[in-house]
Amino acid sequence: MEEKEISKAVISRLPRYFRYLGELKEEGVEKISSQELSNRMKVTASQIRQDLNNFGGFGQQGYGYNVSYLYEEIGNILGLNRKHSMVLIGAGNLGGALAGYENFKNLGFDMKAVFDIDSKKIGKDIKGIPIMHTDRMSSFIKENRIDIAVIAIPKTAAVGIVDELLSCGIKAIWNYSHVDFDVPEDVIVENVHLSESLMRLSYNINRYDQEHK
Amino acid sequence: MEEKEISKAVISRLPRYFRYLGELKEEGVEKISSQELSNRMKVTASQIRQDLNNFGGFGQQGYGYNVSYLYEEIGNILGLNRKHSMVLIGAGNLGGALAGYENFKNLGFDMKAVFDIDSKKIGKDIKGIPIMHTDRMSSFIKENRIDIAVIAIPKTAAVGIVDELLSCGIKAIWNYSHVDFDVPEDVIVENVHLSESLMRLSYNINRYDQEHK
Numbered sequence: 001m002e003e004k005e006i007s008k009a010v011i012s013r014l015p016r017y018f019r020y021l022g023e024l025k026e027e028g029v030e031k032i033s034s035q036e037l038s039n040r041m042k043v044t045a046s047q048i049r050q051d052l053n054n055f056g057g058f059g060q061q062g063y064g065y066n067v068s069y070l071y072e073e074i075g076n077i078l079g080l081n082r083k084h085s086m087v088l089i090g091a092g093n094l095g096g097a098l099a100g101y102e103n104f105k106n107l108g109f110d111m112k113a114v115f116d117i118d119s120k121k122i123g124k125d126i127k128g129i130p131i132m133h134t135d136r137m138s139s140f141i142k143e144n145r146i147d148i149a150v151i152a153i154p155k156t157a158a159v160g161i162v163d164e165l166l167s168c169g170i171k172a173i174w175n176y177s178h179v180d181f182d183v184p185e186d187v188i189v190e191n192v193h194l195s196e197s198l199m200r201l202s203y204n205i206n207r208y209d210q211e212h213k
Numbered sequence: 214m215e216e217k218e219i220s221k222a223v224i225s226r227l228p229r230y231f232r233y234l235g236e237l238k239e240e241g242v243e244k245i246s247s248q249e250l251s252n253r254m255k256v257t258a259s260q261i262r263q264d265l266n267n268f269g270g271f272g273q274q275g276y277g278y279n280v281s282y283l284y285e286e287i288g289n290i291l292g293l294n295r296k297h298s299m300v301l302i303g304a305g306n307l308g309g310a311l312a313g314y315e316n317f318k319n320l321g322f323d324m325k326a327v328f329d330i331d332s333k334k335i336g337k338d339i340k341g342i343p344i345m346h347t348d349r350m351s352s353f354i355k356e357n358r359i360d361i362a363v364i365a366i367p368k369t370a371a372v373g374i375v376d377e378l379l380s381c382g383i384k385a386i387w388n389y390s391h392v393d394f395d396v397p398e399d400v401i402v403e404n405v406h407l408s409e410s411l412m413r414l415s416y417n418i419n420r421y422d423q424e425h426k
Contacts, residue, residue, distance in 0.1 A: 011416060015409035019391065042393070078412045079419025093313055097306035103391065103408050109415075148414065172418050174411065178232065178316065180255070188421060190414035192407065195316050196228035198387065199291045201361065201403035202322075203224065205385050206292025208401060 006054045006077070013051060014074050016041070021071040033064040083108045086174075087141060089161055090152035091116035091131050094176060098150055099126040112144055134161070138168040148172045155179035219267045219290070226264060227287050229254070234284040246277040296321045299387075300354060302374055303365035304329040304344050307389060311363055312339040325357055347374070351381040361385045368392035 020041055024032060034052070038045035052065065055073050075081055088099050091114045098104075099111050114126055115134045122133050132140065140146070149170045151158055158177035165173065172188045175181065181189055233254055237245060247265070251258035265278065268286050288294055301312050304327045311317075312324050327339055328347045335346050345353065353359070362383045364371055371390035378386065385401045388394065394402055 012413075014416070015406070015412040018412065019406075019409070042395070077416065077419075079415040079422075080412065082419075084415060084418070093306060093310035097310050098407075100306055101407070104411060107408060107411065107415075109411060147418065171421075172414060174414055182255075186421070186425075188414060188417045190410055190417070192405075192410050193228070193232075194311075194314070194405065195320060196232070197403055197405050198317060198320065198322060199228040199231065199293070200225075201385060201387055201401065202292040202297060202320075203227070203290065204401045204403070205297070205360070206290075206295075208384075208399070209292075212399075 010051050010054055011077075014078055017051070018071065018074045018078060018080075021067055021074065024067045025071055029067055031064040032067055037065070080108055083110055084147045085144060086111050086148040086150055087137070087146050088114045088129075088150040088152060089116075089134070089137070089165075090114075090176075091118065091121045091126065092152065095150075095152040096126055098152060098176075099129050109148070111150075112146060113140055115140075137161075138164060141165070141168045141170060146170065148174055150174045150176070152176045223264050223267055224290075227291055230264070231284065231287045231291060231293075234280055234287065237280045238284055242280055244277040245280055250278070293321055296323055297360045298357060299324050299361040299363055300350070300359050301327045301342075301363040301365060302329075302347070302350070302378075303327075303389075304331065304334045304339065305365065308363075308365040309339055311365060311389075312342050322361070324363075325359060326353055328353075351377060354378070354381045354383060359383065361387055363387045363389070365389045 020037065034045040034048045037043075037048050041048070052070065055070065072081075086104075086109055088095050088111060091099075095114060095116075099114055104111070111129050114129055114131045115137045116122065116131055117134050119133075121131045124131050141149070149165045149172070151161065151173060153161065155177045158175075158179050159181070162173065162181045162183070166183065166187065171186060173181065173183070173190070175189055175191045176194070178193060178195060180191065183189055233250065247258040247261045250256075250261050254261070265283065268283065285294075299317075299322055301308050301324060304312075308327060308329075312327055317324070324342050327342055327344045328350045329335065329344055330347050332346075334344045337344050354362070362378045362385070364374065364386060366374065368390045371388075371392050372394070375386065375394045375396070379396065379400065384399060386394065386396070386403070388402055388404045389407070391406060391408060393404065396402055
Protein backbone atom coordinates (compact mmCIF):
# COMPACT_ATOMS: atom_id res chain seq x y z
CA MET A 1 0.00 0.00 0.00
CA GLU A 2 1.34 3.43 -0.93
CA GLU A 3 1.15 5.48 2.23
CA LYS A 4 1.64 8.79 0.50
CA GLU A 5 -1.83 8.51 -0.97
CA ILE A 6 -3.41 9.04 2.43
CA SER A 7 -3.97 12.65 3.43
CA LYS A 8 -2.52 14.24 6.52
CA ALA A 9 -6.00 14.82 7.93
CA VAL A 10 -6.83 11.12 7.69
CA ILE A 11 -3.49 10.19 9.24
CA SER A 12 -4.16 12.47 12.20
CA ARG A 13 -7.38 10.55 12.86
CA LEU A 14 -5.82 7.07 12.63
CA PRO A 15 -4.70 6.76 16.28
CA ARG A 16 -8.28 7.32 17.37
CA TYR A 17 -9.62 4.70 14.93
CA PHE A 18 -6.91 2.36 16.15
CA ARG A 19 -7.98 2.85 19.76
CA TYR A 20 -11.65 2.18 19.03
CA LEU A 21 -10.89 -0.84 16.85
CA GLY A 22 -8.67 -2.21 19.63
CA GLU A 23 -11.56 -1.88 22.08
CA LEU A 24 -13.92 -3.64 19.66
CA LYS A 25 -11.39 -6.45 19.25
CA GLU A 26 -11.15 -6.82 23.02
CA GLU A 27 -14.93 -7.04 23.18
CA GLY A 28 -14.84 -9.84 20.61
CA VAL A 29 -16.59 -7.82 17.88
CA GLU A 30 -15.60 -9.16 14.45
CA LYS A 31 -17.52 -6.86 12.14
CA ILE A 32 -18.88 -3.35 12.49
CA SER A 33 -20.86 -1.12 10.17
CA SER A 34 -19.87 2.48 9.55
CA GLN A 35 -23.11 3.49 11.30
CA GLU A 36 -22.31 1.55 14.47
CA LEU A 37 -18.77 2.88 14.50
CA SER A 38 -20.18 6.37 13.94
CA ASN A 39 -22.40 6.02 17.03
CA ARG A 40 -19.44 4.96 19.14
CA MET A 41 -16.94 7.50 17.88
CA LYS A 42 -19.28 10.50 17.49
CA VAL A 43 -18.03 10.99 13.94
CA THR A 44 -20.39 10.92 10.96
CA ALA A 45 -20.73 7.59 9.15
CA SER A 46 -19.82 9.30 5.90
CA GLN A 47 -16.57 10.61 7.41
CA ILE A 48 -15.77 7.07 8.57
CA ARG A 49 -16.49 5.61 5.13
CA GLN A 50 -14.34 8.24 3.45
CA ASP A 51 -11.47 7.75 5.88
CA LEU A 52 -11.52 3.97 5.82
CA ASN A 53 -11.93 3.77 2.05
CA ASN A 54 -8.27 4.76 1.96
CA PHE A 55 -7.45 1.26 3.08
CA GLY A 56 -9.00 -0.53 0.15
CA GLY A 57 -11.49 -3.27 -0.35
CA PHE A 58 -13.11 -3.96 2.96
CA GLY A 59 -16.28 -2.52 4.37
CA GLN A 60 -18.69 -3.92 1.83
CA GLN A 61 -22.26 -2.71 1.63
CA GLY A 62 -24.39 -4.62 4.12
CA TYR A 63 -21.43 -6.44 5.58
CA GLY A 64 -19.46 -3.91 7.58
CA TYR A 65 -15.79 -3.64 8.37
CA ASN A 66 -13.64 -6.54 9.45
CA VAL A 67 -12.40 -5.26 12.80
CA SER A 68 -9.19 -7.35 13.10
CA TYR A 69 -8.10 -6.66 9.54
CA LEU A 70 -8.67 -2.93 9.82
CA TYR A 71 -6.96 -2.81 13.22
CA GLU A 72 -3.92 -4.51 11.77
CA GLU A 73 -3.79 -2.38 8.61
CA ILE A 74 -4.02 0.87 10.56
CA GLY A 75 -1.43 -0.46 13.01
CA ASN A 76 0.94 -1.12 10.09
CA ILE A 77 0.53 2.39 8.77
CA LEU A 78 1.20 3.78 12.25
CA GLY A 79 4.41 1.73 12.35
CA LEU A 80 3.12 -0.46 15.17
CA ASN A 81 4.01 -3.69 13.35
CA ARG A 82 7.55 -3.34 14.67
CA LYS A 83 8.98 -2.97 18.14
CA HIS A 84 10.47 0.32 19.29
CA SER A 85 13.05 0.61 22.03
CA MET A 86 13.01 3.69 24.24
CA VAL A 87 14.94 5.33 27.01
CA LEU A 88 13.54 7.93 29.37
CA ILE A 89 15.47 10.92 30.64
CA GLY A 90 14.11 12.12 33.97
CA ALA A 91 12.92 9.87 36.83
CA GLY A 92 10.62 12.47 38.39
CA ASN A 93 6.87 12.09 38.85
CA LEU A 94 6.06 12.43 35.18
CA GLY A 95 8.92 10.11 34.23
CA GLY A 96 7.66 7.56 36.72
CA ALA A 97 4.22 7.70 35.13
CA LEU A 98 5.59 7.35 31.61
CA ALA A 99 7.99 4.53 32.46
CA GLY A 100 5.28 2.52 34.16
CA TYR A 101 2.60 2.82 31.47
CA GLU A 102 1.48 -0.69 30.48
CA ASN A 103 -0.30 0.69 27.45
CA PHE A 104 2.90 1.85 25.74
CA LYS A 105 4.39 -1.61 26.20
CA ASN A 106 1.28 -3.20 24.72
CA LEU A 107 1.76 -1.03 21.63
CA GLY A 108 5.29 -2.39 21.20
CA PHE A 109 7.24 0.43 22.86
CA ASP A 110 9.82 -1.12 25.13
CA MET A 111 11.35 1.11 27.79
CA LYS A 112 14.90 -0.14 28.37
CA ALA A 113 16.33 2.32 30.88
CA VAL A 114 15.69 5.55 32.77
CA PHE A 115 18.41 8.16 33.23
CA ASP A 116 18.66 10.70 36.01
CA ILE A 117 21.31 12.60 37.95
CA ASP A 118 19.74 12.11 41.40
CA SER A 119 22.00 9.73 43.33
CA LYS A 120 19.08 8.68 45.53
CA LYS A 121 17.32 7.22 42.48
CA ILE A 122 20.24 5.65 40.64
CA GLY A 123 20.43 1.88 41.09
CA LYS A 124 16.71 1.66 41.78
CA ASP A 125 14.07 0.84 39.18
CA ILE A 126 10.61 1.82 37.95
CA LYS A 127 8.53 -1.33 37.44
CA GLY A 128 11.69 -3.29 36.70
CA ILE A 129 13.24 -0.65 34.41
CA PRO A 130 16.67 0.29 35.80
CA ILE A 131 17.47 3.90 36.72
CA MET A 132 21.04 4.80 35.72
CA HIS A 133 23.19 7.89 35.91
CA THR A 134 22.96 10.17 32.88
CA ASP A 135 26.72 9.67 32.43
CA ARG A 136 25.93 6.24 31.07
CA MET A 137 23.25 7.41 28.65
CA SER A 138 25.29 7.74 25.45
CA SER A 139 27.01 4.36 25.70
CA PHE A 140 23.74 2.66 26.62
CA ILE A 141 21.93 4.16 23.62
CA LYS A 142 24.65 3.09 21.21
CA GLU A 143 25.06 -0.42 22.63
CA ASN A 144 21.32 -1.07 22.72
CA ARG A 145 20.46 0.68 19.45
CA ILE A 146 17.69 2.71 21.07
CA ASP A 147 15.09 4.23 18.72
CA ILE A 148 13.31 6.81 20.85
CA ALA A 149 14.35 9.10 23.69
CA VAL A 150 11.59 10.36 25.99
CA ILE A 151 12.45 13.66 27.65
CA ALA A 152 10.83 14.52 30.96
CA ILE A 153 13.24 16.96 32.60
CA PRO A 154 13.08 20.73 33.20
CA LYS A 155 13.71 22.84 30.12
CA THR A 156 16.97 24.27 31.49
CA ALA A 157 18.52 20.79 31.39
CA ALA A 158 16.72 19.54 28.29
CA VAL A 159 18.64 21.41 25.61
CA GLY A 160 22.02 20.01 26.65
CA ILE A 161 20.59 16.50 26.86
CA VAL A 162 19.20 16.74 23.34
CA ASP A 163 22.62 17.70 21.94
CA GLU A 164 24.03 14.59 23.58
CA LEU A 165 21.19 12.42 22.28
CA LEU A 166 21.74 13.66 18.74
CA SER A 167 25.46 13.00 18.95
CA CYS A 168 24.83 9.36 19.81
CA GLY A 169 22.46 8.90 16.91
CA ILE A 170 18.95 9.26 18.35
CA LYS A 171 16.49 10.00 15.51
CA ALA A 172 13.22 10.27 17.43
CA ILE A 173 12.34 12.31 20.51
CA TRP A 174 9.15 12.29 22.52
CA ASN A 175 9.38 15.58 24.34
CA TYR A 176 7.57 16.53 27.55
CA SER A 177 9.87 19.47 28.37
CA HIS A 178 8.49 22.96 27.80
CA VAL A 179 10.93 23.84 25.09
CA ASP A 180 11.12 23.37 21.32
CA PHE A 181 14.31 21.71 20.17
CA ASP A 182 16.37 22.79 17.21
CA VAL A 183 17.12 19.48 15.50
CA PRO A 184 18.30 18.37 12.03
CA GLU A 185 15.65 17.50 9.46
CA ASP A 186 16.12 13.76 9.83
CA VAL A 187 15.24 13.84 13.54
CA ILE A 188 11.58 13.46 14.45
CA VAL A 189 10.23 15.30 17.48
CA GLU A 190 6.76 14.82 18.93
CA ASN A 191 6.01 17.43 21.58
CA VAL A 192 3.58 17.01 24.45
CA HIS A 193 3.28 20.48 25.93
CA LEU A 194 0.83 19.94 28.77
CA SER A 195 0.55 23.65 29.61
CA GLU A 196 -0.57 24.38 26.07
CA SER A 197 -3.30 21.80 26.41
CA LEU A 198 -4.41 23.45 29.65
CA MET A 199 -4.47 26.83 27.88
CA ARG A 200 -6.72 25.43 25.15
CA LEU A 201 -9.09 24.28 27.88
CA SER A 202 -8.94 27.68 29.52
CA TYR A 203 -9.55 29.41 26.18
CA ASN A 204 -12.66 27.31 25.59
CA ILE A 205 -14.00 27.99 29.09
CA ASN A 206 -13.46 31.71 28.56
CA ARG A 207 -15.07 31.72 25.14
CA TYR A 208 -18.07 29.78 26.43
CA ASP A 209 -18.48 32.23 29.30
CA GLN A 210 -18.25 35.21 26.92
CA GLU A 211 -20.87 33.76 24.62
CA HIS A 212 -23.32 32.92 27.43
CA LYS A 213 -23.09 35.82 29.81
CA MET B 214 -11.78 43.22 21.53
CA GLU B 215 -14.15 40.86 19.68
CA GLU B 216 -12.69 37.42 20.05
CA LYS B 217 -14.81 35.86 17.37
CA GLU B 218 -12.84 37.72 14.74
CA ILE B 219 -9.80 35.57 15.37
CA SER B 220 -9.61 32.37 13.37
CA LYS B 221 -9.36 28.92 14.89
CA ALA B 222 -5.96 28.39 13.32
CA VAL B 223 -4.59 31.52 14.99
CA ILE B 224 -6.13 30.50 18.31
CA SER B 225 -4.43 27.13 18.14
CA ARG B 226 -1.08 28.89 17.85
CA LEU B 227 -1.66 31.30 20.76
CA PRO B 228 -0.39 29.03 23.57
CA ARG B 229 2.94 28.76 21.79
CA TYR B 230 3.20 32.54 21.30
CA PHE B 231 2.29 32.93 24.95
CA ARG B 232 5.08 30.57 26.01
CA TYR B 233 7.70 32.38 23.92
CA LEU B 234 6.56 35.82 25.03
CA GLY B 235 6.70 34.65 28.64
CA GLU B 236 10.30 33.55 28.15
CA LEU B 237 11.18 36.89 26.56
CA LYS B 238 9.59 38.68 29.50
CA GLU B 239 11.63 36.59 31.93
CA GLU B 240 14.77 37.51 30.00
CA GLY B 241 13.86 41.19 30.38
CA VAL B 242 13.24 41.75 26.66
CA GLU B 243 10.81 44.65 26.17
CA LYS B 244 10.47 44.77 22.40
CA ILE B 245 10.96 42.21 19.67
CA SER B 246 10.71 42.41 15.89
CA SER B 247 8.77 39.85 13.91
CA GLN B 248 12.09 38.75 12.40
CA GLU B 249 13.70 38.08 15.78
CA LEU B 250 10.61 36.25 16.98
CA SER B 251 10.62 34.29 13.73
CA ASN B 252 14.20 33.15 14.37
CA ARG B 253 13.30 31.97 17.84
CA MET B 254 10.04 30.27 17.02
CA LYS B 255 10.98 28.78 13.63
CA VAL B 256 7.87 30.31 12.10
CA THR B 257 8.06 32.75 9.18
CA ALA B 258 8.05 36.44 10.05
CA SER B 259 5.09 36.95 7.75
CA GLN B 260 3.07 34.32 9.60
CA ILE B 261 3.91 36.06 12.87
CA ARG B 262 2.87 39.46 11.49
CA GLN B 263 -0.39 38.02 10.17
CA ASP B 264 -1.16 36.24 13.44
CA LEU B 265 -0.30 39.14 15.71
CA ASN B 266 -2.08 41.71 13.54
CA ASN B 267 -5.25 40.19 14.97
CA PHE B 268 -4.46 41.96 18.20
CA GLY B 269 -4.51 45.45 16.82
CA GLY B 270 -2.15 48.37 16.70
CA PHE B 271 1.12 47.23 18.11
CA GLY B 272 4.12 46.00 16.19
CA GLN B 273 4.89 49.15 14.27
CA GLN B 274 7.36 49.17 11.42
CA GLY B 275 10.88 49.55 12.77
CA TYR B 276 9.73 49.36 16.36
CA GLY B 277 8.74 45.79 16.99
CA TYR B 278 6.24 44.26 19.36
CA ASN B 279 5.80 45.31 22.96
CA VAL B 280 6.45 42.00 24.71
CA SER B 281 4.55 42.66 27.96
CA TYR B 282 1.52 44.09 26.24
CA LEU B 283 1.27 41.23 23.76
CA TYR B 284 1.84 38.66 26.51
CA GLU B 285 -1.00 40.13 28.50
CA GLU B 286 -3.39 40.45 25.54
CA ILE B 287 -2.83 36.86 24.48
CA GLY B 288 -3.18 35.77 28.11
CA ASN B 289 -6.56 37.51 28.27
CA ILE B 290 -7.80 35.75 25.15
CA LEU B 291 -6.65 32.42 26.58
CA GLY B 292 -8.67 33.18 29.72
CA LEU B 293 -5.54 33.39 31.87
CA ASN B 294 -6.54 36.74 33.39
CA ARG B 295 -8.67 34.86 35.89
CA LYS B 296 -7.91 32.10 38.38
CA HIS B 297 -9.19 28.58 37.82
CA SER B 298 -9.71 26.09 40.60
CA MET B 299 -9.14 22.42 39.89
CA VAL B 300 -9.46 19.02 41.48
CA LEU B 301 -7.61 15.94 40.37
CA ILE B 302 -9.08 12.46 40.32
CA GLY B 303 -6.38 9.81 40.61
CA ALA B 304 -3.31 10.01 42.86
CA GLY B 305 -1.19 7.61 40.81
CA ASN B 306 2.11 8.47 39.16
CA LEU B 307 0.59 10.65 36.49
CA GLY B 308 -1.69 12.33 39.02
CA GLY B 309 1.31 13.01 41.23
CA ALA B 310 3.09 14.66 38.32
CA LEU B 311 0.08 16.79 37.40
CA ALA B 312 -0.68 17.85 40.97
CA GLY B 313 2.88 18.94 41.59
CA TYR B 314 3.38 20.98 38.41
CA GLU B 315 4.51 24.48 39.39
CA ASN B 316 3.88 25.71 35.89
CA PHE B 317 0.12 25.17 36.07
CA LYS B 318 -0.01 27.15 39.30
CA ASN B 319 1.97 29.97 37.70
CA LEU B 320 -0.66 30.12 34.95
CA GLY B 321 -3.38 30.62 37.57
CA PHE B 322 -4.63 27.03 37.85
CA ASP B 323 -5.01 26.21 41.50
CA MET B 324 -5.21 22.54 42.46
CA LYS B 325 -7.41 22.32 45.56
CA ALA B 326 -7.67 18.59 46.24
CA VAL B 327 -6.82 15.15 44.92
CA PHE B 328 -9.31 12.27 45.11
CA ASP B 329 -8.50 8.59 45.19
CA ILE B 330 -9.91 5.35 46.58
CA ASP B 331 -6.60 3.95 47.86
CA SER B 332 -6.75 4.04 51.68
CA LYS B 333 -2.94 4.15 51.85
CA LYS B 334 -2.96 7.53 50.07
CA ILE B 335 -5.97 9.18 51.70
CA GLY B 336 -5.01 11.71 54.37
CA LYS B 337 -1.61 12.29 52.78
CA ASP B 338 -0.82 15.11 50.37
CA ILE B 339 0.99 15.91 47.13
CA LYS B 340 3.05 19.06 47.59
CA GLY B 341 0.59 20.27 50.19
CA ILE B 342 -2.54 19.35 48.21
CA PRO B 343 -4.68 17.02 50.34
CA ILE B 344 -5.60 13.55 49.07
CA MET B 345 -9.20 12.68 50.01
CA HIS B 346 -11.50 9.74 49.43
CA THR B 347 -13.56 9.94 46.25
CA ASP B 348 -16.67 9.74 48.46
CA ARG B 349 -16.04 13.35 49.38
CA MET B 350 -15.56 14.57 45.82
CA SER B 351 -19.07 15.83 45.03
CA SER B 352 -19.53 17.83 48.21
CA PHE B 353 -16.01 19.28 47.92
CA ILE B 354 -16.63 20.41 44.33
CA LYS B 355 -19.92 22.08 45.23
CA GLU B 356 -18.63 23.77 48.38
CA ASN B 357 -15.47 25.06 46.71
CA ARG B 358 -17.05 25.94 43.37
CA ILE B 359 -14.42 24.04 41.43
CA ASP B 360 -14.03 24.94 37.74
CA ILE B 361 -12.01 22.09 36.29
CA ALA B 362 -11.74 18.36 37.01
CA VAL B 363 -8.54 16.62 35.92
CA ILE B 364 -9.03 12.91 35.29
CA ALA B 365 -6.06 10.59 35.63
CA ILE B 366 -7.58 7.19 36.38
CA PRO B 367 -7.98 4.02 34.29
CA LYS B 368 -10.71 4.19 31.68
CA THR B 369 -12.83 1.52 33.39
CA ALA B 370 -13.31 3.86 36.37
CA ALA B 371 -13.37 7.11 34.42
CA VAL B 372 -16.85 6.93 32.89
CA GLY B 373 -18.61 6.57 36.26
CA ILE B 374 -16.56 9.41 37.72
CA VAL B 375 -17.51 11.72 34.86
CA ASP B 376 -21.21 11.07 35.46
CA GLU B 377 -20.69 12.09 39.07
CA LEU B 378 -18.68 15.17 38.08
CA LEU B 379 -21.43 16.29 35.70
CA SER B 380 -24.10 15.83 38.34
CA CYS B 381 -22.28 18.17 40.70
CA GLY B 382 -21.96 20.84 38.05
CA ILE B 383 -18.46 20.49 36.62
CA LYS B 384 -18.28 22.24 33.23
CA ALA B 385 -14.67 21.60 32.24
CA ILE B 386 -12.69 18.36 32.16
CA TRP B 387 -9.01 17.86 31.45
CA ASN B 388 -8.92 14.20 30.55
CA TYR B 389 -5.88 11.92 30.67
CA SER B 390 -7.89 8.68 30.61
CA HIS B 391 -7.92 6.72 27.36
CA VAL B 392 -11.59 7.17 26.74
CA ASP B 393 -13.78 9.80 25.09
CA PHE B 394 -16.58 11.04 27.30
CA ASP B 395 -20.12 11.59 26.20
CA VAL B 396 -20.94 14.98 27.73
CA PRO B 397 -23.59 17.68 27.19
CA GLU B 398 -22.75 20.52 24.82
CA ASP B 399 -22.08 22.99 27.62
CA VAL B 400 -19.28 20.84 29.07
CA ILE B 401 -15.80 21.40 27.73
CA VAL B 402 -13.43 18.46 27.48
CA GLU B 403 -9.76 18.72 26.58
CA ASN B 404 -8.25 15.29 25.99
CA VAL B 405 -4.61 14.39 26.42
CA HIS B 406 -4.31 10.91 24.91
CA LEU B 407 -0.63 10.15 25.38
CA SER B 408 -0.77 6.88 23.42
CA GLU B 409 -2.07 8.76 20.41
CA SER B 410 0.87 11.13 20.60
CA LEU B 411 3.22 8.14 20.73
CA MET B 412 1.49 6.69 17.64
CA ARG B 413 2.03 9.94 15.75
CA LEU B 414 5.72 9.68 16.58
CA SER B 415 5.77 6.06 15.47
CA TYR B 416 3.95 6.95 12.24
CA ASN B 417 6.54 9.61 11.44
CA ILE B 418 9.44 7.25 12.17
CA ASN B 419 7.87 4.64 9.90
CA ARG B 420 7.20 7.11 7.11
CA TYR B 421 10.75 8.46 7.29
CA ASP B 422 12.14 4.93 7.11
CA GLN B 423 9.93 4.10 4.11
CA GLU B 424 11.02 7.20 2.25
CA HIS B 425 14.74 6.68 2.91
CA LYS B 426 15.26 2.99 2.52
